[in-house]
Amino acid sequence: MEGGKGIRACSFLFSILLAAVLLLSACSSLPKEQTPTKGKKAQAADFASFGREYFTEGRYKDALTFFSYALHQQILADNREGIIDSYFDIGRCHLELKAFEEARQAFSDGLMLAEKEELVGKQARGKILLGEFYLAIDNEEKAGILLQEATEILPPDGKQYTRERAVVYHDRGVLMRRQGDLEKAEELLSLSLAINRREKAREEEANNLYMLASVASAGRQYGKADELLQEALLIDRALERSLAIADDLYAIAIVAEKRNDDDEAYTSFSQCFMIYQAMERLDSAIEVLYRLSALAEALGDEENASRYEAAAQKLEQRGKRSDDEIE
Template identity: 25%
Template sequence: MKKNILFVVLLSSVFMLSCIPKIDIKESSRNQEADDYTEKGKKAFDLGDYESALKYFQRTLEISQTLDNQKDIAIAYNNLGSTLLALCKIDEAEIDFQKSLEINRKLKLSDEIITNLNNLGRLYTQKDDYVKAKEVYGEALSISKTRKNTEQTAFIYNNLGLCELNQNKLKEAREFFINASNINRSEDNKTGFAVNTLNLGNLSEKEKKYEDALNYYNQALNIHKQLEDSYKIAIDLNIIGALYEEMQRYSEALEYFQRAYGINEKLRAKDRMKKDLQNIIRVADILNKKELVQSSQEKLKLISE
């Protein structure tokens, strides 16, 4: 069963945040308004509500254009591109990423350029255009090494690993993931290390080494528990549940899907709750748990109304 590991991996590089200095009261108020919309957009994105995120980021763009804040305009385009990509509107996403990159090149903002290149790389990977993906990742890696930014370097290695993994080049993918994990471990970057661990789990799953995959996924889950990152804990639980389902260990799969639903329910993440309920219904049906199937179907209907 194929899982959306790419989303987990790249979430930390999706967004840019504004740090524009405030000039006067009126402009400060408008800048704050733009920042507020950006935060609302991020929250909506985390909840899987991409349409709302798109609206919030569009408002940020409009305000930034009114103020002629080029850096904020680039930030808004980047965030719009990320949201459009999540909605599988790839061509529109590429346009916004390129607009952001063009501005950041003019402003000579190296870290922001790296983020743009990373996002373009994942876009090209999603399009199966691996030549272009490696090209932009190569440029990002060159800039990152020049700046001695180890966290960004690890991130790029991870994304190159994903590029190889999507081509089923498992040996090359493992090498990139291990390089990334070694850097993140040495830098005590727990978030990055958890991402690498998830991807090593996905790779092991492709190799049908299910116990190894389970070990990696549980490592990531434990890290996210330490970090108290509820969004990622729910994702990890879903990933483990899907692995158990693939292993035909349906009772365990159901337990993990239900745990994921419980977290997403508390977060009021409706889109994620829908997916959780669909998973619960599917596995409960296999286990002939008719009452659970019925109650879950009723919940799904209520959420979908």
């Protein structure tokens, strides 16, 4: 038995070391060592802060670079909690970039270390993130199991681990929305919203409102969906979350179409297109242009319908040229 434990311990350490090597080697320009003006943990915190800013703006490759810098400093400081957080942040970037295996590995490594260190909150977060990974690849069964495990890890005292509790309620609500249980989805998302409002977690509150709008829209409650999205938009504007603002406007336009409010749909599509274009999110900008073209055609405006379609095709060619240059 002792020998088995030793083998497992060595295997665990090897997995963590290998993961760190792979993650750090993936970042081609780690900062060179200089005379430090701050401690390593403080430097890691600065890098992570930059990473979060880039992540919020949808600049996931830039965020990944800074989270990798943060991991480097956390490893040098042997800060186990910081290492875990860096793994999770790196995994979130990979997930958004659709590098699914890299995301799964980073989340798993962070969870493994959290379990070794017996950190309840980070164990729950690791399971939540793996649940989000499985949601992203449409494996709802595994996602449900992991989110339930995360719920069970958290102690019944609602005053502890409020952030993790709010996130797991939100993600379980997303899962219920996908599975068509709108009543349960609304119940779980409302529980998350109540926590985030109490904790004044504005970004998470906006995310809750956005998903509650999705539930309302799925239930054909378009007026309610619009109200929830307008509330989310106010928060995201106050926080200057550009990508979230564009996504809110896009959703508002979709709901407006369902309400047969073509003027609102046209205005909101136009606004979100400008943001997507400014952020150089070509795929999203192209999709909006095609929707504007279809809307103009439905309104009998053939000239603008053709203009929007031509603009979309021009952006598609630009994107193709960029891809060719990368290859």
